[in-house]
Amino acid sequence: MKKLIVSVLVISSGALSAQFNLDKIIKDVKEDVKKETEKVAPKASLSNDEVIKGLKEALSVGTNNSSSSVSKVDGFYKNPKVKIPFPKEAIDVKNTLDNLGMTKQTTKFVETLNRGAEEAAKSAAPIFLKAITNMSIGDGFSILNGKDTAATSYLKGKTSAELDAAFRPKVKEALQKVNITKYWNPLMTKYNKIPGVKKQNPDLDSYVTAKAMEGLFTLIAEEEMKIRKDPAARVSDILKKVFAGK
Numbered sequence: 001m002k003k004l005i006v007s008v009l010v011i012s013s014g015a016l017s018a019q020f021n022l023d024k025i026i027k028d029v030k031e032d033v034k035k036e037t038e039k040v041a042p043k044a045s046l047s048n049d050e051v052i053k054g055l056k057e058a059l060s061v062g063t064n065n066s067s068s069s070v071s072k073v074d075g076f077y078k079n080p081k082v083k084i085p086f087p088k089e090a091i092d093v094k095n096t097l098d099n100l101g102m103t104k105q106t107t108k109f110v111e112t113l114n115r116g117a118e119e120a121a122k123s124a125a126p127i128f129l130k131a132i133t134n135m136s137i138g139d140g141f142s143i144l145n146g147k148d149t150a151a152t153s154y155l156k157g158k159t160s161a162e163l164d165a166a167f168r169p170k171v172k173e174a175l176q177k178v179n180i181t182k183y184w185n186p187l188m189t190k191y192n193k194i195p196g197v198k199k200q201n202p203d204l205d206s207y208v209t210a211k212a213m214e215g216l217f218t219l220i221a222e223e224e225m226k227i228r229k230d231p232a233a234r235v236s237d238i239l240k241k242v243f244a245g246k
Contacts, residue, residue, distance in 0.1 A: 054242025062223030077114035082215030117212035119174035131158040
């Protein structure tokens with residue numbers, strides 16, 4: 001009888017142990033399946049409206065921060081990432097004039113170019129806002145699942161032509177406002193009088209317009225990457241939710 005009881009206890013103990021191990025295995029499998037599912041479809045719980053709202057807010061934050069930073073005094077000039085240099089096609093002009101002791105004047109000219117860009121950048125916000133407002137659901141999911149600067153690329157594609165058209169007269173007006181000819185004309189006059197040099201006269205309006213746009217998109221891309229990679233940069237609940245898996 002004692003042997004029978006012991007045998008029953010051993011069998012029962014083994015059954016409980018087996019059941020415990022089986023429960024643990026099932027639990028582990030469920031956890032693994034859940035993790036893999038989340039990897040494949042981390043955004044499954046997001047509605048279309050949430051995706052669009054989150055991306056619009058991300059672009060709004062990025063464009064507002066970037067536009068604000070470059071449209072103030074020294075926004076371009078003292079930011080090495082976007083500072084507009086002496087026109088590359090006229091770099092011989094700068095080097096020659098510097099050698100003639102006119103470094104102060106060429107430096108002032110570069111500062112003036114950047115002042116023009118800073119003034120013109122104030123007109124960017126409404127153009128960005130229009131593109132952000134018109135974002136479609138298809139655009140939204142493409143951006144969300146795209147590269148780290150997919151939103152910036154979207155914005156660049158949607159706004160570049162309009163931004164150029166709006167910037168160009170603003171740049172022209174801004175350069176006149178900061179009296180660009182006061183610094184440019186004497187430099188070019190001096191340079192073009194040097195025997196044997198190829199006469200130069202770059203289109204400064206086009207140059208500053210292109211560089212101002214380039215600088216803006218550089219900063220917007222940085223803002224986008226920050227939101228995608230740094231949880232601290234997600235300043236609202238919708239940003240936290242939409243970019244939680246990024």
